[in-house]
Amino acid sequence: MSEMRLVVVGAAGRMGRALVRAVTESSGARVSAAIEREGSEFLGKDAGELAGCGELGVPVTSDALTAFAAADGVLDFTAPKASLWFAELAAQARIVHVIGTTGWAQGEDEPLLAAARHARIVKSGNMSLGVNLLAALVKQAAKALDADFDIEVLEMHHKHKVDAPSGTALMLGEAAAKGRGISLEEHSVRARDGITGARTQGDIGFATLRGGSVIGEHSVIFASDSERLTLSHHAEDRQLFAKGAVKAALWAFEKKPGFYSMADVLGLSD
Numbered sequence: 001m002s003e004m005r006l007v008v009v010g011a012a013g014r015m016g017r018a019l020v021r022a023v024t025e026s027s028g029a030r031v032s033a034a035i036e037r038e039g040s041e042f043l044g045k046d047a048g049e050l051a052g053c054g055e056l057g058v059p060v061t062s063d064a065l066t067a068f069a070a071a072d073g074v075l076d077f078t079a080p081k082a083s084l085w086f087a088e089l090a091a092q093a094r095i096v097h098v099i100g101t102t103g104w105a106q107g108e109d110e111p112l113l114a115a116a117r118h119a120r121i122v123k124s125g126n127m128s129l130g131v132n133l134l135a136a137l138v139k140q141a142a143k144a145l146d147a148d149f150d151i152e153v154l155e156m157h158h159k160h161k162v163d164a165p166s167g168t169a170l171m172l173g174e175a176a177a178k179g180r181g182i183s184l185e186e187h188s189v190r191a192r193d194g195i196t197g198a199r200t201q202g203d204i205g206f207a208t209l210r211g212g213s214v215i216g217e218h219s220v221i222f223a224s225d226s227e228r229l230t231l232s233h234h235a236e237d238r239q240l241f242a243k244g245a246v247k248a249a250l251w252a253f254e255k256k257p258g259f260y261s262m263a264d265v266l267g268l269s270d
């Protein structure tokens with residue numbers, strides 16, 4: 001089979017650069033185009049040079065329409081508004097759209113389901129094997145431990161991150177809620193400040209730390225009066241997520257249009 005032609009959108013971003021490197025290092029795919037927004041200082045620069053993996057002959061452009069028409073898939077770690085626009089274009093082009101973008105407001109990603117009638121969308125707040133396995137373990141633990149165990153999700157990321165709680169933290173909270181058989185929306189406490197009152201049994205709490213260059217740390221704590229269980233994941237290298245995204249694109253290349261998760265790609269979905 002011929003190499004999968006992949007467009008990297010947000011190609012000059014932290015993840016964009018990691019994605020260009022990951023595609024270049026993978027067999028079975030190549031970077032066919034690199035996109036940044038109109039007016040970006042990176043337009044015209046070579047995507048490989050930006051990513052530190054040598055000249056690729058792929059200049060960064062803002063013409064997503066032309067790039068998608070000549071591609072088999074798109075790797076997208078940008079921002080929710082941008083990802084919605086890219087999903088529309090991916091649906092028109094009937095290609096694969098891997099979405100790692102986080103920071104979605106409640107219901108904001110619903111149009112993605114419509115786009116998935118024509119595109120093959122893989123969306124996940126975390127593209128690593130470890131976190132997706134952790135989510136399965138959290139679900140299992142939440143099911144096994146009764147409501148005497150309070151559930152708290154703690155995350156820390158680098159100082160540049162703009163959304164909170166992280167997409168991964170919300171994914172882990174969702175897994176815990178599923179295990180408990182409750183709705184996360186109705187039971188989540190996403191921040192605490194001031195005289196909050198005592199903890200309500202059944203809440204799923206979130207705590208966010210930001211600082212330095214931390215790639216991504218997540219813990220789910222199950223705390224009772226007599227014991228505490230902590231399940232944790234530490235990402236050591238951003239390249240981990242990029243490699244996962246390339247794996248997802250190659251997996252989805254063979255699939256029918258639809259809305260998939262990283263758990264589907266990794267064979268972890270139930």
Ligand SMILES: NC(=O)C1=CN([C@@H]2O[C@H](COP(=O)(O)OP(=O)(O)OC[C@H]3O[C@@H](n4cnc5c(N)ncnc54)[C@H](OP(=O)(O)O)[C@@H]3O)[C@@H](O)[C@H]2O)C=CC1
Nearest residue numbers: 010013014015036037077078082100101102125126127241
């Ligand atoms: N699912 C996962 O495994 C992971 C998800 N992420 C998520 O990926 C996203 C990006 O993270 P990160 O790389 O650190 O962020 P960056 O800000 O470094 O990169 C985002 C890039 O997208 C560009 N961009 C935004 N809007 C558009 C647009 N409309 N058209 C073209 N380019 C656009 C930005 O350009 P500009 O600067 O001009 O806005 C920037 O270059 C975040 O939501 C983050 O949480 C991160 C790591 C792993």
Ligand SMILES: O=C(O)C1=N[C@H](C(=O)O)C[C@H](O)C1
Nearest residue numbers: 102125161166167168215216
């Ligand atoms: O912004 C990041 O960097 C990361 N974002 C994702 C998230 O919001 O969970 C995944 C990873 O932890 C890194």
